[in-house]
Amino acid sequence: MAEHYENDRPNKTHQILQDVNKALENGMFVHVRRILEDMEPEDIAYLLEASPPKGRQVLWQLTDPEIQGEILEELSEDVKDGIVIKMDPEQVAAAAEGMESDDIAYLFRSLPRGVSRDVLAQMDSQDRARVQEALAYPEGTAGGIMSTDVVTIRSDVTVDVVLRYLRIRGELPEATDSLYVVDQNSTLIGHLSITSLVTSQPDTEILDIMDDPDEAIPVTMDGSEVASLFERRDWLSSPVVDEENKLVGRITIDDVVDIIREDAEHSMMSMAGMDDDEDTFAPILKSARRRSIWLGVNVLAALAAASVSNLFEGTLDKMAAIAVLMTIVPSMGGVAGNQTVALVIRGLAVGHIGESNTRWLLTKEAAVGLLNGIVWAAIIGGVVVWWKGSILLGAIIAGAMLTNLIVAGIAGVVIPIMLKKMKIDPALAGGMALTTVTDMIGLSVFLGLATVFLV
Amino acid sequence: MAEHYENDRPNKTHQILQDVNKALENGMFVHVRRILEDMEPEDIAYLLEASPPKGRQVLWQLTDPEIQGEILEELSEDVKDGIVIKMDPEQVAAAAEGMESDDIAYLFRSLPRGVSRDVLAQMDSQDRARVQEALAYPEGTAGGIMSTDVVTIRSDVTVDVVLRYLRIRGELPEATDSLYVVDQNSTLIGHLSITSLVTSQPDTEILDIMDDPDEAIPVTMDGSEVASLFERRDWLSSPVVDEENKLVGRITIDDVVDIIREDAEHSMMSMAGMDDDEDTFAPILKSARRRSIWLGVNVLAALAAASVSNLFEGTLDKMAAIAVLMTIVPSMGGVAGNQTVALVIRGLAVGHIGESNTRWLLTKEAAVGLLNGIVWAAIIGGVVVWWKGSILLGAIIAGAMLTNLIVAGIAGVVIPIMLKKMKIDPALAGGMALTTVTDMIGLSVFLGLATVFLV
Numbered sequence: 001m002a003e004h005y006e007n008d009r010p011n012k013t014h015q016i017l018q019d020v021n022k023a024l025e026n027g028m029f030v031h032v033r034r035i036l037e038d039m040e041p042e043d044i045a046y047l048l049e050a051s052p053p054k055g056r057q058v059l060w061q062l063t064d065p066e067i068q069g070e071i072l073e074e075l076s077e078d079v080k081d082g083i084v085i086k087m088d089p090e091q092v093a094a095a096a097e098g099m100e101s102d103d104i105a106y107l108f109r110s111l112p113r114g115v116s117r118d119v120l121a122q123m124d125s126q127d128r129a130r131v132q133e134a135l136a137y138p139e140g141t142a143g144g145i146m147s148t149d150v151v152t153i154r155s156d157v158t159v160d161v162v163l164r165y166l167r168i169r170g171e172l173p174e175a176t177d178s179l180y181v182v183d184q185n186s187t188l189i190g191h192l193s194i195t196s197l198v199t200s201q202p203d204t205e206i207l208d209i210m211d212d213p214d215e216a217i218p219v220t221m222d223g224s225e226v227a228s229l230f231e232r233r234d235w236l237s238s239p240v241v242d243e244e245n246k247l248v249g250r251i252t253i254d255d256v257v258d259i260i261r262e263d264a265e266h267s268m269m270s271m272a273g274m275d276d277d278e279d280t281f282a283p284i285l286k287s288a289r290r291r292s293i294w295l296g297v298n299v300l301a302a303l304a305a306a307s308v309s310n311l312f313e314g315t316l317d318k319m320a321a322i323a324v325l326m327t328i329v330p331s332m333g334g335v336a337g338n339q340t341v342a343l344v345i346r347g348l349a350v351g352h353i354g355e356s357n358t359r360w361l362l363t364k365e366a367a368v369g370l371l372n373g374i375v376w377a378a379i380i381g382g383v384v385v386w387w388k389g390s391i392l393l394g395a396i397i398a399g400a401m402l403t404n405l406i407v408a409g410i411a412g413v414v415i416p417i418m419l420k421k422m423k424i425d426p427a428l429a430g431g432m433a434l435t436t437v438t439d440m441i442g443l444s445v446f447l448g449l450a451t452v453f454l455v
Numbered sequence: 456m457a458e459h460y461e462n463d464r465p466n467k468t469h470q471i472l473q474d475v476n477k478a479l480e481n482g483m484f485v486h487v488r489r490i491l492e493d494m495e496p497e498d499i500a501y502l503l504e505a506s507p508p509k510g511r512q513v514l515w516q517l518t519d520p521e522i523q524g525e526i527l528e529e530l531s532e533d534v535k536d537g538i539v540i541k542m543d544p545e546q547v548a549a550a551a552e553g554m555e556s557d558d559i560a561y562l563f564r565s566l567p568r569g570v571s572r573d574v575l576a577q578m579d580s581q582d583r584a585r586v587q588e589a590l591a592y593p594e595g596t597a598g599g600i601m602s603t604d605v606v607t608i609r610s611d612v613t614v615d616v617v618l619r620y621l622r623i624r625g626e627l628p629e630a631t632d633s634l635y636v637v638d639q640n641s642t643l644i645g646h647l648s649i650t651s652l653v654t655s656q657p658d659t660e661i662l663d664i665m666d667d668p669d670e671a672i673p674v675t676m677d678g679s680e681v682a683s684l685f686e687r688r689d690w691l692s693s694p695v696v697d698e699e700n701k702l703v704g705r706i707t708i709d710d711v712v713d714i715i716r717e718d719a720e721h722s723m724m725s726m727a728g729m730d731d732d733e734d735t736f737a738p739i740l741k742s743a744r745r746r747s748i749w750l751g752v753n754v755l756a757a758l759a760a761a762s763v764s765n766l767f768e769g770t771l772d773k774m775a776a777i778a779v780l781m782t783i784v785p786s787m788g789g790v791a792g793n794q795t796v797a798l799v800i801r802g803l804a805v806g807h808i809g810e811s812n813t814r815w816l817l818t819k820e821a822a823v824g825l826l827n828g829i830v831w832a833a834i835i836g837g838v839v840v841w842w843k844g845s846i847l848l849g850a851i852i853a854g855a856m857l858t859n860l861i862v863a864g865i866a867g868v869v870i871p872i873m874l875k876k877m878k879i880d881p882a883l884a885g886g887m888a889l890t891t892v893t894d895m896i897g898l899s900v901f902l903g904l905a906t907v908f909l910v
Contacts, residue, residue, distance in 0.1 A: 014810055014811045014812075017809070017812070018811045021811060040688075042687040042689075049807050050811070051812070052819075163653060166653045166654050167654055167655065167656060172653075172654060175691060177649075194632075194649045194650065194653060195626075195627045195631055197653060198622075198649060198653060199622055199625055200622065230712075231712055231713075231716070232497040232498070232529070233495075234497075234630070236630060236632070236708065236709075253708050254689040257711075257712060257715060258686075260712060260716055260719075261686070261715055264719025264722075264723065265801060267719075267723045268719065268722045268726065268797060268800075268801065269801065271797070272726070272796065272797030272798075273790065278798060280799075280801070280802040281807075281816065284826065285826070291823065292827050294790065295827055298790040299783075299787065299831065299834065299835065302786040303783065303838065305783075305786070306779055309782070310779045313775045313776070316771070316778040320769075320771035321768070322778075323771040323778030324761055324771065327761060327764070327781075327785075327894075328757040328758065331753060331757040332754065332757060335728065335749065335750060336750055338727045339727050339729050339746050342724055342726070342727030342729050343727075343733060343735055345723075346720060346723065346724065346735070347735040351505075352505040352736075353505070354472070356469045356473045357472070357505060357506070357507065360507045360736070361735065364507075364736070364739055367739045367743075368743045368746065371740070372747050372750055375747060376747075376751075383758065
């Protein structure tokens with residue numbers, strides 16, 4: 001979707017960012033404060049994300065403390081951590097005041113232990129209880145995502161009674177599309193969509209128009225599974241229940257959208273060996289240290305490939321043309337194999353691949369490798385015959401190419417599935433493992449055949 | 456009940472898939488039909504996605520025609536095309552009957568021209584008008600995503616009047632969270648959230664509780680921009696207006712979730728040279744043909760690298776150790792550069808990178824390259840001294856490594872940004888272009904230094 005890159009909103013934000021940068025350089029803090037006053041919290045968050053670390057701190061000082069909580073909610077983890085770490089505990093406590101319980105929990109999880117104790121001490125007892133309740137559930141589960149702000153009603157009342165109750169209650173929690181029907185023990189017995197409420201006659205009993213809660217989310221369900229349920233069922237919100245089917249909270253689509261975005265970004269960034277929390281404008285030392293780990297893994301892979309070449313040092317010594325050509329077969333195998341790896345990673349992520357179809361997929365990818373292997377073996381073989389004037393050398397590289405593309409297809413299916421079984425993230429380790437296999441097999445076969453037939 | 460979901464959902468689907476496959480093999484079609492009858496349309500879609508092409512056709516024949524439209528709505532493009540292409544025009548027309556206008560447009564866009572004419576001919580005039588209206592807007596714009604099913608009200612009536620109107624009207628369109636307030640010319644003048652409706656006193660005038668429509672979406676807005684607005688504003692739905700501010704439709708979060716998922720998957724799949732519509736279980740020939748294009752691009756890249764080695768054939772002829780080591784520097788440069796490319800692609804996609812901060816980012820990534828270059832130059836240099844017993848060879852590979860990692864950091868920023876300016880998708884072409892640069896620079900510097908100092 002190339003149109004993706006044609007939208008003008010980023011340009012508008014960058015216009016503001018340029019104005020702000022210029023104003024900051026000239027010390028026109030009042031002017032910047034006025035610009036920020038006209039912006040929505042989520043747009044300020046966007047501005048902060050697009051600023052280098054130093055500008056970020058200055059900008060933050062100039063934002064209205066009243067909306068700092070809302071801004072923090074919108075920031076990505078890395079950026080938020082960088083800001084919160086420099087705030088006083090009282091400031092953090094003040095920012096947390098107006099936040100929803102799920103967002104407070106999210107904020108607190110990123111605070112160092114000492115700081116979060118200090119912040120808790122600054123809060124009033126009611127807020128403190130809300131935070132502790134929200135923190136009781138592990139991050140990344142339904143309990144960690146949910147908000148505890150829910151509106152409950154009884155089943156034996158009429159539409160008119162509910163409407164009168166809501167008018168007295170006033171404002172509803174954000175993104176409320178359903179009211180939850182509970183009995184006197186807080187057990188969830190149904191839910192009533194607000195659209196049913198407004199389209200039903202005033203004297204209708206709730207019992208007659210409520211829906212079954214047959215798909216309430218267990219509080220322990222994994223976040224990605226929650227997201228996948230929302231996506232398939234087109235839900236806007238869903239009740240969350242404990243093991244006794246008591247209502248404990250509610251998950252709304254806006255939090256699910258964040259999970260979907262994060263999961264998808266995770267795959268993309270992991271495949272390049274990057275942390276998906278990585279802040280684009282992170283400090284240099286931090287970035288270098290993080291990325292170094294992945295380069296270290298690749299050093300081992302590169303040395304393994306070099307050791308394979310080393311086995312054939314005698315052959316390389318006798319014929320330099322072989323050294324010139326030896327990178328082609330591993331390169332093609334790596335690219336072909338990574339196509340399969342990307343396909344399988346996505347299939348595993350959305351749950352399309354399982355015991356029932358692995359064998360079919362393996363056969364298919366091996367066959368794709370065979371077909372493309374034949375095509376590219378012929379082409380590369382032809383190029384080499386023409387370039388180096390040796391039919392035998394052309395035949396050797398063609399044979400190695402065919403073998404390596406079939407291996408790439410098979411390894412591209414097997415490696416991610418094996419990694420997943422070993423509880424290693426296939427998006428992170430799959431590409432590197434695949435490339436190591438195709439490098440080593442590609443070099444072995446090409447150099448091995450050359451040694452047998454040419455030297 | 457909730458326990459239902461405590462099992463891993465994909466495993467459950469694959470359990471059903473295995474049962475279905477076994478039943479199909481034994482010709483127990485009635486049994487399969489009974490299994491399908493108990494499933495939700497979205498779960499059947501899931502089952503179809505996870506089935507190889509042959510099984511898909513048989514399964515489709517066994518689904519209830521009544522819900523085929525709903526199933527089609529949930530399928531990914533590639534899979535849907537495969538099924539629709541084998542249906543009769545009457546069947547397609549019947550399936551389209553109960554669908555929302557945005558989904559009908561989506562379905563029609565994938566039909567071959569002749570087929571869609573036949574299907575239109577099978578429809579009643581009302582449905583035909585709906586389809587033609589929906590098709591009037593280009594795919595991938597707000598107009599192409601929106602549904603035309605909206606509920607409008609006037610501003611000079613009271614809450615009580617609106618409630619009575621809704622009760623007469625009955626069911627509201629799916630995911631309705633707002634009513635749109637229009638004047639007699641259909642000009643959008645505000646919107647009223649249903650939660651405000653139920654929490655306001657019956658005699659309140661709509662004018663007093665409606666929100667300004669200051670952020671209605673123009674019908675021409677790009678789909679990815681719509682998604683990004685929804686994500687930032689936490690909207691559940693938004694009105695769509697034409698250039699005269701007349702209300703023409705509404706976009707709901709469930710369609711936006713699909714766009715977010717697709718955009719994110721697009722980046723991941725493109726980086727591996729794959730089409731994001733690629734069906735995991737696509738026919739072999741189709742897959743091979745599609746992927747071949749990307750392999751063809753890589754052949755050129757691999758041959759370019761080989762030509763660089765070829766320039767140094769004399770050096771390689773004299774010292775086989777150089778041939779053994781020559782893949783290490785390009786490999787490390789490729790991995791480091793692709794980390795930067797992934798970061799920049801994400802930054803461009805979410806709009807964090809623009810004119811205002813490109814220079815900062817370039818300096819940062821070059822510095823990260825320098826730091827990691829020093830670390831890995833020292834390590835690899837040391838390994839080579841120990842392995843090959845030559846301090847000079849160690850120094851040469853260390854120098855090449857340092858140079859290549861700095862180049863990788865700079866190229867990793869410059870290439871995606873340049874591609875974007877040239878309107879080429881950086882997610883698709885960025886990694887390959889980067890690897891070509893780091894391969895060629897890495898080989899040139901390493902082999903060049905070796906030629907000067909060793910031969």
